[in-house]
Amino acid sequence: MELTPMMQQYLATKEQNPGSILFFRLGDFYEMFFDDARIVSKELGLTLTSRSGNKDKAPMCGVPYHAAETYINKLVGRGYKVAIAEQIGDPKAKGLTKREIIKIITPGTVLSESALKDAQNNYIALVYEKNEDIVLAGADISTGECFYGIYTGGNRLQMLLDELYRLAMPELLVVGKPSFMDALKEFTDLRLPNCSYTLREEISRAVDDRIIQHFDAATRPDSQEAKEAVATLLDYLHETVMTDLTHLNKLTYLDASENLVIDTYTLRNLEITRNLRDGGKKDTLLDVLDFTETAMGSRLLKKWLEYPLLNVLPINRRLDAVEELTQDFSLRGGLRADCKEIHDFERLLTRIEVGTANARDLIALKISLMCLPGIQQHMANVKSQVLTECKAGIQSFDALVDLLQRSIVEEPGISLREGGIIKSGYNAELDEYRRIAHDSKAMLQEIEEREKEATGIKSLKIGYNKVFGYYIEVRHSGTDLVPDRYIRKQTLANAERYITEELKEFETKILGAQEKIVQIEYNLFTEVRETIKSQLTEIQATAHEIAIVDVLTSLAEAASTYNYVRPRMTNDGVIDIKDGRHPLVERILTRDLFVPNDTRLNHNDCEIMLITGPNMAGKSTYMRQVALLTLMAQIGSFIPAREAAISPVDRIFTRIGASDDLVSGQSTFMVEMNEVAQILKYATKDSLVILDEIGRGTSTFDGMSIARAVIEHIESKVHAKTLFATHYHELTDLEDDKVKNFCVAVKERGTQVAFLRRIVAGSADKSYGIHVARLAGLPKAVTKRAEDILAALESEQGAEAAAAVAQVAKPAPKAAESDAMMGSLFASSLSDTLLALDVMTMTPLEAMNELYKLQEQAKREAGQA
Known part of the structure; x- marks a missing residue:
């Protein structure tokens, strides 16, 4: 072709x-x-x-x-x-x-306002392996953030994956061919399915130049491999965005030693910032605490929840600020009202920096800057250290506000190339061209009247067409009065058309006026934009302080609205909570009151709480509650409790719920064992461990053995503060100086059972599983049969139990279709087939095939096939 x-x-x-x-x-x-x-x-x-x-x-x-x-x-x-x-x-x-x-x-460099979600960062990340170390570099060019982390040791890959899960970036750059590429791809496919890959063959060829170009000496990495990773990421950003990126001017080191570490499992299980249902914000801890008024504040609150503090001093500083805001309604209300008018500073500044901002963005910036004096005034008498530092860091930009007030119209259009964005009176040349464009008809009429008077030709008129432009038309009867300065252009049947130098000059002005207006307005707009860019660093710093104020005010509003209290932070290794409440569940409950519970964990007489009790009674809710309240305290938030003293933990580990990773081919039990292995390997005496129903994915004796061994290992080797919920009542004999039995209180009245949802000292002797099955709507025949089997099992011990089950009388057949179904369910051939299946080793597809075969067999035995 x-x-x-x-x-x-x-x-x-x-x-x-x-x-x-x-x-x-x-x-x-x-x-x-x-x-x-x-x-x-x-x-x-x-x-x-x-x-x-x-x-x-x-x-x-x-x-x-x-x-x-x-x-x-x-x-x-x-x-x-x-x-x-x-x-x-x-x-x-x-x-x-x-x-x-x-x-x-690209997915990681998009800057379009319509493509970005206000309360979410849009990160791009780069992964680089060198000398057995893994380096992560990342940025959000829409907000100006840039950061890096270095992961070493045996847990380096897991630490990287946990960080990637928090970032939830839409684009990941991979340099070279890292040894963990298969594991990385498997993780992102499973946990970050919307993440696209970009491969880079080699590192930047101008590492030092890139680092010096963007960052001052105080924030440049010491590590050469970190410099290489960050520079390679910056190369890619320059190649794609193709504009000035000087707003990426501050580099942050991700220092895990300063934060409570939350791994992927815990972040998911506790639904801190993303729910398990669809990965959204609804019904998460972030959703409960988010009273922020700015997009910047909402993003920062999410970051605080994912990176809680570890040291008591900075935690208490935040708590001091939240307490001051909680107690001062006027201060809190004033700050919230001012913040509500502030637009997304960070992204506005980025669009101004890269040259994509329009006039509406500048108006949004003006409105935001106009709120700053009010915030400064409200904060004039703040006392807490964090608020005082924020006040000092918030500047006002009166000169910029004045410039924007004089230059940009209040309601500009979106396009910069159609005019109508600069106010009248701002530029004399622009005003002159506007007058020409606006008054052209009047000016043309003025010329026409003047020519009539000068020539005495009463029928003279001025017209316009696309071929000749503007012309003077004179009928043949008046041509003898035409002056020499008229230049003839066209002869018609009954008239002659002429032009003059004045008319040509007027035409040039008129036809070029609109184009000139648009060009002048655009030039003036870019001048204003450049003036703003000259103060970009200072405005960025102010935006950061506004975000902190917004988050602290949000936490104070949550505390006031939900009746939270300030936790007392200690360093004695104790978690002591009186009447604690689950922050999410108590918000969801509409008909019932939430039942509060106490918690006391320490390294002296209650290192492990061994919790027994029925399903649906609240064990999992209680354990999640303890984890969430500890985390809330460590971000500097008040918590739902009557009172609390909390010693910070270095990590929160959770093993809660049954979830198959079908995509990776892992069964529920394998997932459970993987998570438990991570906990036992990396938990310390300063960690908080939440374990729910360990061992339930395998046989009773296997599961009980694993659960007992895990408890013994934590008690003798790890010494972490632990909440361990189980159905294995046999484990209650582990109670000693550090392992204490607790259970969920239950009230029985005849066959009626009420779960009181109160955690009390002692152990449960029943699981009430059949009662829960009855509540769930299982057929009466099934629950009755289960009660008979349970009675037989409880009357026998060990190996005799199986024989006892066989001796339990089967239900007498009735002349009804339901009884026919029950009879076939316990028919010998079908039972033999079921017992022969090794369910725990089957893939989902194999399980479906076997289920189909069993259904066909059941039909044949029931005479339906």
């Missing part, structure tokens, strides 16, 4: 960007060709056409340039990269218009 010069230009541009979908500007459209066209038409539902008429040979599709952002956002949201090729030369010039890639939009 012979290619036109334009198509040759397209293919050459595409060859330079093979991993991106190329949006190629042709007039008022972005066009895509060949494979790109096929992909885009399928993903966006666009019609596939062709310039040659044969869409099989040269498929093509396109989108209007003014609506391209919507289409690009959809593609990027699905993991694609989009390269934008714009017309650089004059499209009216002869020959082929020059086109160049102006930016590449």
